[in-house]
Amino acid sequence: MSVLHAASLIVALFFSSALLADDLSMTLRYQQPTTPDSGRYHRLSRDEAWKPEQTAIIVCDMWDLHHCRNAVLREQEFAPRLNEVLTTAREQGVTIIHAPSGCMKHYKEHPARTRAELTPRAANMPAEITSWCYQIPAEEEGIYPVDQSDGGEDDDPQEHAAWAKELESRGLNPRSPWTRQTEMLTIDPEQDYISDQGDEVWSILAARDIDNVILAGVHTNMCVLGRPFGLRQLAKNGKNVVLMRDMTDTMYNPGAWPFVSHFTGTDRIVSHIEKYVCPTVTSDQIIGGEPFRFAKDQRPHVVVVMAEDEYDTNQTLPEFASAYLGKDFRVSYAFGSATQRNDIPGLDQAIESADVVLLSVRRRALPTMQMEALRKFVASGKPVIGIRTACHAFSLHGQDPPAGTQTWEKFDPEVFGGNYHGHHNNRLTSLVEPIAPGYKHPILTGLPRATFQQQGSLYKTSPLLVGTRVLLTGKIGGQPTEPVAWTFQRSDGGRSFFTSLGHPTDFANPSFQRMLLNSVYWAAGLDVPEKFDLTKPTPPKKKI
Incomplete structure (x- = not known):
């Protein structure tokens, strides 16, 4: 074989191998509005095969x-x-x-x-x-x-x-x-x-x-x-x-x-x-391993999950998180579908890398993949925070879930140590106060110890399970006192925090804001700040 022929063969083999190169398997992450002009977005992904x-x-x-x-x-x-x-x-x-x-x-x-x-x-x-x-x-x-x-x-x-x-x-x-x-x-x-x-x-x-x-x-x-x-x-x-x-x-x-x-x-x-x-991608899609993260980026990842139609938490929680969590946490959001009640698009992908999950969900079944991801997160011992309707987040009152979905009827006792069994009339005013004036807990840091009025109905939650520690209680005249906020040491080794507060007007109450903020730090294992400015930052007039 001549040198020229050998060289030609090598070139031909090079180009043929290039043509036979495997496609690049790319996962593109993107966001789309939950509904037109809502200002809220589902974070989704799609797989594509690219020719190199x-x-x-x-x-x-x-x-x-x-x-x-x-x-x-x-x-x-x-x-x-x-x-x-x-x-x-x-x-x-x-x-x-x-x-x-x-x-x-x-x-x-x-x-x-x-x-x-x-x-x-x-x-x-x-x-x-x-x-x-x-x-x-x-x-x-x-x-x-x-x-x-x-x-x-x-x-x-x-x-x-x-x-x-x-x-x-x-x-x-x-x-x-x-x-x-x-x-x-x-x-x-x-x-x-x-x-x-x-x-x-x-x-x-x-x-x-x-x-x-x-x-x-x-x-x-x-x-x-x-x-x-x-x-x-x-x-x-x-x-x-x-x-x-x-x-x-x-x-x-x-x-x-x-x-x-x-x-x-x-x-x-x-x-x-x-x-x-x-859309965006990550380097591991080319070279494997895990996505790159700067050494100084030690922020815990908080995933805020919202799927309820009564208390507008799909607005109040993102506003809260954007105003107060950005200094020390990485925050992602998962919103319930506007067209499919029993679906929270992107939930399974979001909580895969979560360190803390904050839930505001009411009576939803979930697609099997999403529910399995949530169960896996809880079973791993990672912390869960719930507000208001989260105590009956995945319960359909015992009814069979739609095909392809699952419920979690015992989510309240198993994850929050709770015992939700209804609520008092919305017209009855309840007063909330700390369990004891001198009681200390990181979640109570910076909270005024004065009694304040609860907005919305008082939940019936007692008696709680062993392993709970009550932080706030609520009282209606002539009715038994009810736990309003507590922590729970779960059987899987993880810890949870739940509060039955979460009405839209609660988010204007500095006591509620500070308690919810403290609960995120506590759940993530970070020191709760002794002082925290609750003034919401105002965006500049110029967009870009």
């Missing part, structure tokens, strides 16, 4: 340096995993486009840059593809989730000043010190592309017949969304674009609205993208 040769990963602005020192540290933390993603994807036949904006001078002789420049210009070039895109029409439906008007710097002021001096000492502009992409990411000179131009990137995608595009890099709320090759431009021009949500970061300062942790700020941007721009 029809897929690209664009690496956005993974610069060597940045004016925010914390941004540099976070980028350096996830860059090794992103490089692993790129290596694996490249081997599978995915096109890799490196887009370190403003750094093309550094790469003017690089083969990957030349390859981008020599790509034929696409015939179907979208209008304004060379421009930043600050908003697409779908985003006008919502309020932008963070205030980034200060640039998103989250450095300590003294550390930031020292960082700026260090950059100056290197002869760099401390406001824009980047000169190239971080060396922690490999650029393959034989296959990859380098470009920061929207028309060039679009031409590369067109030349290679690529419809599926993954965006990774920084910063999600700025460059990843807005660049000419960013999520907005690609989404509005018809590409099947997704954000790799664990291979990114935001420019968000926790000192700005909504005054949440930096990582919650990122979550809020990701949620905004899933609602209005495009």
Whole structure:
């Protein structure tokens, strides 16, 4: 066999193996309104199979340096995993486009840059593809989730000043010190592309017949969304674009609205993208293992589940969680279906990674998969919080559940140690007070010890099971005193908290707000704050 023939055979085998490469199994997470104009969203997912040769990963602005020192540290933390993603994807036949904006001078002789420049210009070039895109029409439906008007710097002021001096000492502009992409990411000179131009990137995608595009890099709320090759431009021009949500970061300062942790700020941007721009994926779908998580992101994951029609908790609970839980917790929501009573879309997926579940559900059966996921969560010994109708969340008064669904008739005694058997007349006023003036419990931290009026009917819950500790009681004249709030040590080793409060007006009561807040910290095993500002933060007038 001649050398030329052998070389031809190797090339043929290479291309045939590429054509036979396995599809990429992608799970796209997205959000859709529970009902039109509700402002509430189901978080859902769908599976897609992507051809590697029809897929690209664009690496956005993974610069060597940045004016925010914390941004540099976070980028350096996830860059090794992103490089692993790129290596694996490249081997599978995915096109890799490196887009370190403003750094093309550094790469003017690089083969990957030349390859981008020599790509034929696409015939179907979208209008304004060379421009930043600050908003697409779908985003006008919502309020932008963070205030980034200060640039998103989250450095300590003294550390930031020292960082700026260090950059100056290197002869760099401390406001824009980047000169190239971080060396922690490999650029393959034989296959990859380098470009920061929207028309060039679009031409590369067109030349290679690529419809599926993954965006990774920084910063999600700025460059990843807005660049000419960013999520907005690609989404509005018809590409099947997704954000790799664990291979990114935001420019968000926790000192700005909504005054949440930096990582919650990122979550809020990701949620905004899933609602209005495009779906998201995670790195484990390419390289296996678990999704990436920053080492400093120690937030417990609280899943708030709402499916009841009497007390508007699908509005009051998200408002509560958004106002008070964002500093120390990662929060997800699961809403009951507006069309299928016995369905809470996305529940099983949400609680798979939950550390705490907070329930406000009334008399629902659940699809088998959802109920099995809930039972598994409880059996694992993880904490459960329930308000108001959660004590009869999954009871249909003993009636058979619809086909394909399950009830949990003993949920109240088994999970809350409760004994719900009806309630007093709504017109009867009840007064709530702590079990004893001097009794101490973390959930009572910061609560005024004065008696207050309950809104809504007083539940009949006594006697409670062994293992409960009553914190608040309610009293109606001439009627037995009833437990109103208590903890329960479950037989599976987990602990629960339940309160029969939860009427819409209860959420305006500082005592109820503080108790519910404390219960989340207690359930998650965190120290309950001695003081907590219950003033709700006001969003800025400017959306973006």
